[in-house]
Amino acid sequence: MYGWAGTLLRINLTDRKIQKEEYPKALRHSFIGGRGVNSRLLYDEVKPGIDPLGPENKLFFGTSPLTGTGMVTSGRIHVTAKSPLTGILGDSNAGGHFGPEMKWAGYDHVIIEGAADKPVYLWIDDDQVEIRDAGHVWGKVVSETYGILWDELGDPRIRIAAIGPGGENLVRFASLMTDYGNACGKTGMGTVMGAKNLKAVAVRGTKGFRVADPERFKAIAREWTRKIKKGPGYESFSKVGTLMYLTQYHSQGRSVARNAQVTADIDYIDNYGAKSMMKHMTRSVACFGCPIHCKHEFKVKKGPYAGEEGHGTEFCIMSAHGPACGNTDEAAVLKINNICNEYGICGDTSGITLAAAFEWYQRGIITKEDTEGIPLEWGNVEAQIEMLMKTIQREGFGDLLADGSAIAAEKIGKGAEKYISHTKGGDIDQVDIRTLKGCALSDAVSSRGGDPQRGWPGVEFYPMKPEQAKKLFGNENAADPRSYEGKGVLVDFYTSICTMCDALGICKFSSAWFSTPIYLRQMGELITAATGVDFDERRMGEIAARINNVERAYLVREGITRKDDTLHGRAMEEPVPSGPYKGERLEQEGMDRMLDDYYRVVGWDKKTGVPTRKTLEHLGLQDVADELASMGKIP
Amino acid sequence: MPKKLLSKPALCVNCRTCEMACSLEKSGMFNPVKARIWIQKNKKGLDAPMICRHCLVPPCEKACPVEGEKPIWRDKKTGIVHVSTKNCIGCYECVSACPFGAMRIDPHTGQVAKCDLCDGDPECAKWCPTGAIQYVDTKAIGTVSSIDKV
Numbered sequence: 072m073y074g075w076a077g078t079l080l081r082i083n084l085t086d087r088k089i090q091k092e093e094y095p096k097a098l099r100h101s102f103i104g105g106r107g108v109n110s111r112l113l114y115d116e117v118k119p120g121i122d123p124l125g126p127e128n129k130l131f132f133g134t135s136p137l138t139g140t141g142m143v144t145s146g147r148i149h150v151t152a153k154s155p156l157t158g159i160l161g162d163s164n165a166g167g168h169f170g171p172e173m174k175w176a177g178y179d180h181v182i183i184e185g186a187a188d189k190p191v192y193l194w195i196d197d198d199q200v201e202i203r204d205a206g207h208v209w210g211k212v213v214s215e216t217y218g219i220l221w222d223e224l225g226d227p228r229i230r231i232a233a234i235g236p237g238g239e240n241l242v243r244f245a246s247l248m249t250d251y252g253n254a255c256g257k258t259g260m261g262t263v264m265g266a267k268n269l270k271a272v273a274v275r276g277t278k279g280f281r282v283a284d285p286e287r288f289k290a291i292a293r294e295w296t297r298k299i300k301k302g303p304g305y306e307s308f309s310k311v312g313t314l315m316y317l318t319q320y321h322s323q324g325r326s327v328a329r330n331a332q333v334t335a336d337i338d339y340i341d342n343y344g345a346k347s348m349m350k351h352m353t354r355s356v357a358c359f360g361c362p363i364h365c366k367h368e369f370k371v372k373k374g375p376y377a378g379e380e381g382h383g384t385e386f387c388i389m390s391a392h393g394p395a396c397g398n399t400d401e402a403a404v405l406k407i408n409n410i411c412n413e414y415g416i417c418g419d420t421s422g423i424t425l426a427a428a429f430e431w432y433q434r435g436i437i438t439k440e441d442t443e444g445i446p447l448e449w450g451n452v453e454a455q456i457e458m459l460m461k462t463i464q465r466e467g468f469g470d471l472l473a474d475g476s477a478i479a480a481e482k483i484g485k486g487a488e489k490y491i492s493h494t495k496g497g498d499i500d501q502v503d504i505r506t507l508k509g510c511a512l513s514d515a516v517s518s519r520g521g522d523p524q525r526g527w528p529g530v531e532f533y534p535m536k537p538e539q540a541k542k543l544f545g546n547e548n549a550a551d552p553r554s555y556e557g558k559g560v561l562v563d564f565y566t567s568i569c570t571m572c573d574a575l576g577i578c579k580f581s582s583a584w585f586s587t588p589i590y591l592r593q594m595g596e597l598i599t600a601a602t603g604v605d606f607d608e609r610r611m612g613e614i615a616a617r618i619n620n621v622e623r624a625y626l627v628r629e630g631i632t633r634k635d636d637t638l639h640g641r642a643m644e645e646p647v648p649s650g651p652y653k654g655e656r657l658e659q660e661g662m663d664r665m666l667d668d669y670y671r672v673v674g675w676d677k678k679t680g681v682p683t684r685k686t687l688e689h690l691g692l693q694d695v696a697d698e699l700a701s702m703g704k705i706p
Numbered sequence: 707m708p709k710k711l712l713s714k715p716a717l718c719v720n721c722r723t724c725e726m727a728c729s730l731e732k733s734g735m736f737n738p739v740k741a742r743i744w745i746q747k748n749k750k751g752l753d754a755p756m757i758c759r760h761c762l763v764p765p766c767e768k769a770c771p772v773e774g775e776k777p778i779w780r781d782k783k784t785g786i787v788h789v790s791t792k793n794c795i796g797c798y799e800c801v802s803a804c805p806f807g808a809m810r811i812d813p814h815t816g817q818v819a820k821c822d823l824c825d826g827d828p829e830c831a832k833w834c835p836t837g838a839i840q841y842v843d844t845k846a847i848g849t850v851s852s853i854d855k856v
Binding site: 125139140141142175277278279280281282287289296299354355356357358359360361362422 | 719720721722723726729735736737738739752753764804814833836
């Protein structure tokens with residue numbers, strides 16, 4: 072077998088059974104790997120209605136035929152389970168070196184079932200797999216856990232995916248950290264680990280694998296590298312990374328602050344951008360196999376946080392814990408970045424949750440009595456850090472915030488839910504979504520709740536000429552961020568690319584999602600060279616659609632319908648208050664038109680938002696259609 | 707004097723593409739233990755490509771206790787230091803002797819392996835995306851330090 076390692080590893084923590092299974096040909100040929108196979112396995116093996124924190128939930132680690140080749144951006148590991156934050160499909164992928172190591176050990180996917188009765192960790196050393204006691208690392212932060220396990224196993228090159236106290240305390244947005252500063256952040260995959268009493272997965276792989284046509288593989292990979300380096304975003308991205316979005320959104324009049332209450336003309340964040348951030352950065356770092364090297368290491372040189380050093384600073388955390396909380400002290404946010412990485416919680420969701428609490432405090436929905444004396448005033452960094460720590464430890468008011476803003480708002484009542492924005496419990500990124508209609512549609516239909524990486528049409532940020540939009544997406548207005556027209560084809564196009572990147576375990580910054588001319592056709596060429604199986608453009612499109620439909624069916628089984636495909640809170644209710652987009656809104660009528668269009672393009676029922684039998688059968692998902700029919704979801 | 711491989715830790719971002727390029731060239735596989743180059747944190751905390759220097763007086767060759775036809779030798783014409791499995795007794799004296807950590811042990815066969823500059827066209831330097839590994843003419847090495855600042 073080429074490309075794939077050929078083995079699925081299944082570990083049951085309840086009865087400590089360890090099984091190696093042959094990787095079924097039909098599964099890999101129909102879903103390729105990564106998110107694709109993970110989602111199919113989740114649909115097949117995790118029944119609807121189960122408790123995400125119970126032993127019936129399963130955790131899937133996935134790689135692809137490209138993972139571990141090192142010649143394309145192939146360092147990612149995709150982790151899937153039912154999400155304890157949203158109650159629907161949860162998944163998240165992280166860079167670093169863990170995915171390749173798992174693949175070299177001979178496993179395409181690792182499936183973790185049941186729950187251990189006391190803290191354990193997994194030690195996968197090629198063919199040898201052990202469940203080991205983790206009592207001595209329970210309660211430790213992530214870097215300390217790495218250090219102790221490296222000493223214990225006697226090799227600092229072993230790759231470890233671990234949770235911190237956040238996951239142990241079942242904070243619903245706990246992350247799973249691989250290497251230093253690479254997080255599977257969104258949707259609480261670390262929480263699922265914590266619920267299973269699983270502290271870490273340590274892996275060493277020395278078996279390696281072969282690709283079908285090494286010369287062709289090398290030639291295509293070299294062409295990809297050339298395209299990536301010639302791409303319009305490469306120059307700044309290789310130096311600044313995602314921090315560049317801070318500056319870009321602000322200059323476009325799309326930045327938001329104070330829990331997205333204010334927008335555009337925000338004087339106090341004029342100086343909080345890529346440039347001011349870069350003075351703390353000491354060097355560039357890459358994930359495995361990546362020529363983009365968008366990550367950094369940093370060290371704060373001056374001020375109250377002098378000496379703070381760490382890894383993995385991204386736009387999401389810098390915005391969510393920055394302007395969203397009214398905070399523009401970048402050194403303080405770097406400190407918070409370290410807390411999130413060490414204690415293992417999602418930097419994005421934790422910041423957005425705190426920002427909601429700040430606004431509830433501002434509006435008197437909660438008071439100092441609720442927060443046990445902590446003044447949640449905009450820009451009060453000490454209060455922000457104190458409340459973050461209480462959230463991680465689930466103490467006092469932090470216990471409520473540890474459930475995420477949507478669940479916390481429901482518990483608080485008093486109209487608190489009016490001040491949060493989300494889709495299906497997943498947060499909306501810190502950019503004014505009202506100015507980007509296609510991005511709003513993508514958030515509304517995303518299979519893991521609000522999320523830019525599920526298919527935001529990047530072309531809306533740099534609108535193209537109407538003729539070109541017509542040629543590519545069939546409508547002159549498709550790329551116009553203010554228009555509701557032609558968004559069905561547009562969002563489906565970008566969704567397919569994002570889905571396929573996740574199935575191939577490659578980084579979206581090396582794809583057409585991020586202006587690099589690498590589309591489904593090019594991805595098919597490379598996967599063909601890797602596996603020897605013919606994946607042409609048409610087949611790649613079909614696979615992307617198959618993955619999206621299996622995920623949608625999973626959501627449908629959990630009760631999701633058309634009414635859930637929208638944005639909740641401020642984004643739908645208030646107009647943009649100032650700046651170049653002043654008065655711009657997301658209108659329900661426009662959203663409805665976009666949904667009608669999108670459902671038509673992807674073949675979902677207009678009234679219910681459920682995939683039709685015809686769509687499912689065309690993609691070879693008869694069994695899924697039969698199950699949905701037996702539940703009365705489709706005729 | 708022919709060309710030499712130079713390692714520039716200040717430019718290395720730890721992507722390890724060099725390891726995979728080497729592994730594929732030498733073993734036909736993607737497997738880091740088959741690579742003759744590897745990335746290791748140096749004392750300054752930088753990621754450093756550990757490469758064979760093809761020393762003029764190779765410590766590995768000197769440490770080899772085999773008498774007669776040695777499994778390690780330096781080709782005077784090309785400047786390449788070679789290792790062969792023929793006559794190798796597997797004592798790993800060469801591994802201990804190398805001050806640069808450039809001698810590798812294949813954990814599956816137990817045999818030592820090292821860089822042979824791909825016979826004058828090294829894959830690692832071709833794939834390195836940042837210039838942390840450069841294959842340069844020895845006559846130009848005096849000017850290479852300026853590349854750090856690019």
